[in-house]
Amino acid sequence: MSPLDISPQRGDAGDGIGGRPPRIDGLAKIRGEAAYAMDQPVEGLAHAVLVTATIAAGWVRGIDRTAAEAAPGVLLVLTPGNTPPLHAASTWTGEAPPTSEYRPLEPEIRHVGQQIALVVAESLEQATEAATLLRVDYEAAPFLADFTVPDAGEGQDLPPLTIERGDADTALASADIRISAEYGTPREYNVPIEPHGLTARWDGDALTLWEPSQWLDGMARNYAEWFGIGFEQVRLISPYIGGGFGSKALALPHGAIAAQAARMLGRPVKLVLTRPQTFTAFGGRAATRQLLELGADADGHLLAIRHRGWQETSRNGLWVEPLNAATALMYEVPHLSSRQRVVPVNTVTPSAKRAPGENPSAFALECAMDELAYALGQDPLALRLRNEPGRDPHSGKLWSSRRMREAYAAGADSFGWARRNPTPGAMRDGPLRLGWGMAAGTYPVRRSAGEAMVRILADGGVEVASSTSDMGTGAYTILAQTAASVFGLPLARVRVTLGDSTLPRAPVSGGSQMAGLMTGAVDKAARAAREELIGLALNDPRSPLRGVANTLAVAEGRLIAPRGEAPPLPIAELLTAIGRDRVEALRDTLAENGLKPEDRYRAFTTVSTMRAPTDGEYSMHSWCAHFVELAVDEALGSVRLRRIVTAFDAGLLYNPRLAESQIKGGIVMGIGQALLEGGIVDRRHARVLNNNLADYLLPTHADIPPIEVISVGEPDPHASALGGKGVGELGIVGLAAAIANAVFHATGKRVRDLPITLADLC
Amino acid sequence: MPPTAHAAAPAAAPPAALPQGSPVPNRPITLFINGHDHVVMVEDRTTLLDALRERLHLTGTKKGCDQGQCGACTVHLDGQRVLACLTLARQAEGSAIATIEGLAGADGTLHAVQAAFLAEDAFQCGFCTPGQIMSAVACIREGHAGSEAEIREYMSGNLCRCGAYPHIVAAVQRAAAALPSEASS
Numbered sequence: 001m002s003p004l005d006i007s008p009q010r011g012d013a014g015d016g017i018g019g020r021p022p023r024i025d026g027l028a029k030i031r032g033e034a035a036y037a038m039d040q041p042v043e044g045l046a047h048a049v050l051v052t053a054t055i056a057a058g059w060v061r062g063i064d065r066t067a068a069e070a071a072p073g074v075l076l077v078l079t080p081g082n083t084p085p086l087h088a089a090s091t092w093t094g095e096a097p098p099t100s101e102y103r104p105l106e107p108e109i110r111h112v113g114q115q116i117a118l119v120v121a122e123s124l125e126q127a128t129e130a131a132t133l134l135r136v137d138y139e140a141a142p143f144l145a146d147f148t149v150p151d152a153g154e155g156q157d158l159p160p161l162t163i164e165r166g167d168a169d170t171a172l173a174s175a176d177i178r179i180s181a182e183y184g185t186p187r188e189y190n191v192p193i194e195p196h197g198l199t200a201r202w203d204g205d206a207l208t209l210w211e212p213s214q215w216l217d218g219m220a221r222n223y224a225e226w227f228g229i230g231f232e233q234v235r236l237i238s239p240y241i242g243g244g245f246g247s248k249a250l251a252l253p254h255g256a257i258a259a260q261a262a263r264m265l266g267r268p269v270k271l272v273l274t275r276p277q278t279f280t281a282f283g284g285r286a287a288t289r290q291l292l293e294l295g296a297d298a299d300g301h302l303l304a305i306r307h308r309g310w311q312e313t314s315r316n317g318l319w320v321e322p323l324n325a326a327t328a329l330m331y332e333v334p335h336l337s338s339r340q341r342v343v344p345v346n347t348v349t350p351s352a353k354r355a356p357g358e359n360p361s362a363f364a365l366e367c368a369m370d371e372l373a374y375a376l377g378q379d380p381l382a383l384r385l386r387n388e389p390g391r392d393p394h395s396g397k398l399w400s401s402r403r404m405r406e407a408y409a410a411g412a413d414s415f416g417w418a419r420r421n422p423t424p425g426a427m428r429d430g431p432l433r434l435g436w437g438m439a440a441g442t443y444p445v446r447r448s449a450g451e452a453m454v455r456i457l458a459d460g461g462v463e464v465a466s467s468t469s470d471m472g473t474g475a476y477t478i479l480a481q482t483a484a485s486v487f488g489l490p491l492a493r494v495r496v497t498l499g500d501s502t503l504p505r506a507p508v509s510g511g512s513q514m515a516g517l518m519t520g521a522v523d524k525a526a527r528a529a530r531e532e533l534i535g536l537a538l539n540d541p542r543s544p545l546r547g548v549a550n551t552l553a554v555a556e557g558r559l560i561a562p563r564g565e566a567p568p569l570p571i572a573e574l575l576t577a578i579g580r581d582r583v584e585a586l587r588d589t590l591a592e593n594g595l596k597p598e599d600r601y602r603a604f605t606t607v608s609t610m611r612a613p614t615d616g617e618y619s620m621h622s623w624c625a626h627f628v629e630l631a632v633d634e635a636l637g638s639v640r641l642r643r644i645v646t647a648f649d650a651g652l653l654y655n656p657r658l659a660e661s662q663i664k665g666g667i668v669m670g671i672g673q674a675l676l677e678g679g680i681v682d683r684r685h686a687r688v689l690n691n692n693l694a695d696y697l698l699p700t701h702a703d704i705p706p707i708e709v710i711s712v713g714e715p716d717p718h719a720s721a722l723g724g725k726g727v728g729e730l731g732i733v734g735l736a737a738a739i740a741n742a743v744f745h746a747t748g749k750r751v752r753d754l755p756i757t758l759a760d761l762c
Numbered sequence: 763m764p765p766t767a768h769a770a771a772p773a774a775a776p777p778a779a780l781p782q783g784s785p786v787p788n789r790p791i792t793l794f795i796n797g798h799d800h801v802v803m804v805e806d807r808t809t810l811l812d813a814l815r816e817r818l819h820l821t822g823t824k825k826g827c828d829q830g831q832c833g834a835c836t837v838h839l840d841g842q843r844v845l846a847c848l849t850l851a852r853q854a855e856g857s858a859i860a861t862i863e864g865l866a867g868a869d870g871t872l873h874a875v876q877a878a879f880l881a882e883d884a885f886q887c888g889f890c891t892p893g894q895i896m897s898a899v900a901c902i903r904e905g906h907a908g909s910e911a912e913i914r915e916y917m918s919g920n921l922c923r924c925g926a927y928p929h930i931v932a933a934v935q936r937a938a939a940a941l942p943s944e945a946s947s
């Protein structure tokens with residue numbers, strides 16, 4: 001077997017949409033040539049180091065800069081006392097700021113790790129040393145370490161998340177079988193291996209930023225507003241991103257202070273967060289708690305769900321993690337009551353981590369369904385099938401597609417679920433107890449407008465350009481495939497340029513929406529360019545194909561007359577003949593999303609025009625079913641995964657090779673969530689103790705079993721232009737529940753708080 | 763295997779610029795990287811990783827943690843894998859340093875491990891990838907690519923948050939099969 005031998009697989013569609021070509025950005029990545037933001041060579045760079053608060057609440061009374069400023073190589077020391085304010089920026093949802101000023105270095109402290117100073121020096125070593133020389137005088141104030149401390153209370157109600165369907169209390173009271181349980185998830189962190197950071201350079205009033213970004217246009221708008229300059233004066237460059245998982249979509253305080261330092265110094269400044277700082281400079285998933293009561297009749301038909309959720313937020317910011325996102329959707333339930341409260345504590349404001357909402361929601365619901373199955377004496381898969389809803393029970397709309405039954409069938413079949421002995425502890429391998437568990441997951445189809453430029457070049461090749469970004473999603477490759485399909489070209493003839501805010505616009509690469517909306521925009525622009533090309537071929541007086549037919553086809557880089565009226569003409573020859581060096585089309589999908597040209601700026605720089613999954617005739621979601629085998633060594637309390645099978649419906653897969661990788665990546669992150677990950681809060685100081693990669697445990701190679709993923713999706717014409725649904729977040733949803741359910745099956749122990757550790761099982 | 767030359771690398775780079783006003787002595791040292799000598803000004807406290815990235819602009823080697831916890835900075839020192847963030851630049855003087863930029867042949871031919879990573883889609887964002895590849899080359903050479911379980915164990919110092927692990931293991935197996943002499947040596 002040659003190392004480069006890539007065998008075609010079933011469903012191969014060559015280089016076009018639906019084919020399995022390898023990543024076109026892969027070569028640069030495996031050679032070490034892909035220039036991530038922190039790799040960009042910038043002339044005259046100064047290096048910055050951030051200094052952060054060591055108290056959880058109170059004030060910085062003063063910072064003595066003398067020693068730091070006198071240290072070798074130091075160029076600038078910024079503290080709350082000597083840093084002028086910026087303008088406040090509107091929010092990512094498009095709301096006006098509550099104040100007019102924004103201070104990236106504030107004297108008031110609301111959490112440990114809040115940035116309080118920036119030291120800039122000629123070298124990184126010098127800045128690092130000088131940062132240790134600042135003397136900070138604090139005035140400490142009382143704080144709330146996390147939402148479990150009694151003083152944190154019950155928090156505030158979130159009325160928009162209230163659901164009252166039928167009469168859940170009465171239905172529960174009359175149900176034959178009831179279960180009630182409380183589930184918890186800790187603070188979880190995104191932890192992309194590329195730390196957050198940026199290089200900022202000013203040229204007059206123009207700001208260039210090299211910063212990893214899931215949303216170039218949104219972040220560029222934010223910087224423009226902070227510095228009171230035009231959107232066009234900001235250029236954000238982010239051709240490659242070393243992972244984000246939701247954490248690299250917004251401009252963050254460290255970006256503001258680095259850009260401000262660059263302006264004050266008149267020199268480019270590079271700031272990279274230290275790994276510990278990545279736990280406090282921006283938030284991960286909020287800690288959550290959910291109380292679930294399920295009631296069913298004796299046959300296992302769900303009658304009612306009563307759901308109460310609590311989540312953390314910060315003292316100065318509101319992040320909502322919608323804990324009923326899956327609860328209200330997965331099963332046919334006539335009576336549902338759901339409420340959620342948010343509890344402010346002294347932490348950095350939580351933010352988006354892969355599948356915010358659906359992930360903790362499915363963890364609780366899917367564990368509770370397993371508990372209900374055991375209470376009923378039924379198979380957990382059979383129970384789910386019995387309650388499979390024909391339409392969205394929440395909105396009442398029909399599903400655009402829900403191939404959940406197919407996912408259950410394909411997953412169970414490949415896994416061998418029928419051979420499961422349901423009695424906990426009954427399946428063994430020598431001294432080990434085996435656990436087989438399953439759970440379902442879902443993620444909505446979100447839609448926004450996109451914009452792309454497609455350019456046919458004189459050599460017959462094609463260029464695609466957009467400001468959208470590729471953080472490992474495969475955007476480069478699937479957008480090339482989209483164009484390749486339209487022009488019938490091999491992938492090697494398509495060049496894709498992404499990750500530059502001066503390119504045609506794109507909304508956030510988040511909410512698993514990028515692939516669906518951007519393939520639609522590129523397809524539209526490519527078709528428009530093709531039409532123009534054909535028009536030129538038929539009508540330009542210099543065209544060899546002038547007047548030969550009513551229309552022409554384009555394939556393999558050539559223009560082809562439908563009935564052989566003329567020999568196929570290479571695109572390159574046509575362009576030469578008509579004296580053009582290119583034919584290009586810039587197209588957006590604003591109209592398809594009910595928007596007008598004047599909505600363009602708002603549509604791409606805020607999420608205010610993002611459409612809900614039920615906006616329109618249908619309710620649109622991706623679906624998955626996970627099946628897990630693990631082994632528990634009861635003497636040690638250790639859990640080892642043995643194999644995972646996940647069947648999923650994400651509609652058409654633009655490139656199954658890359659989609660499978662992403663689903664597996666979600667599963668791997670779910671393994672971490674289930675068994676390893678959680679911020680450990682020292683309640684005496686409100687500090688996250690395990691703020692590094694040795695103590696905040698990520699899954700390693702040794703933790704990961706063989707994973708099989710099976711696509712059961714079919715093109716969903718309602719969900720996107722080309723028929724795909726979201727992939728990026730789906731794989732993680734429900735996975736932790738499948739593991740927790742397998743642990744119960746192995747041991748008879750219900751562990752309802754993640755992560756499941758030795759301490760829970762010994 | 764000695765480090766191979768990189769087509770684009772100069773035979774000996776001029777010393778990188780001296781940071782201004784530094785009383786911590788900046789001394790020129792010579793690092794032998796990917797088959798070429800590079801003279802670089804470093805402080806005693808400069809890590810090999812920062813010397814490569816910030817002073818020699820060899821940015822293929824990544825910084826994921828700067829604490830020896832992620833493996834993104836893995837390079838070879840005299841054929842052994844080391845973490846460049848836990849190695850001082852001066853410690854590497856006199857050793858043959860191999861980085862991702864020097865792995866492919868002078869004519870651009872991919873190393874078998876690189877080719878296998880591409881074929882197996884063994885990465886997503888690609889940020890951990892140079893470290894994974896450098897570890898994998900050493901893992902095979904050390905004779906630790908005999909089984910999936912062994913590969914997992916000996917590759918566990920390299921974290922991948924995108925979760926490309928199953929495909930990385932497959933790539934290491936594929937490359938090991940293509941490099942029989944190395945695997946058995």
Ligand code: FES
Binds near residue numbers: 847
């Ligand atoms: S950067 Fe060296 S191990 Fe993480």
Ligand code: FES
Binds near residue numbers: 242472885886921923
């Ligand atoms: S490919 Fe993204 S961290 Fe490994």
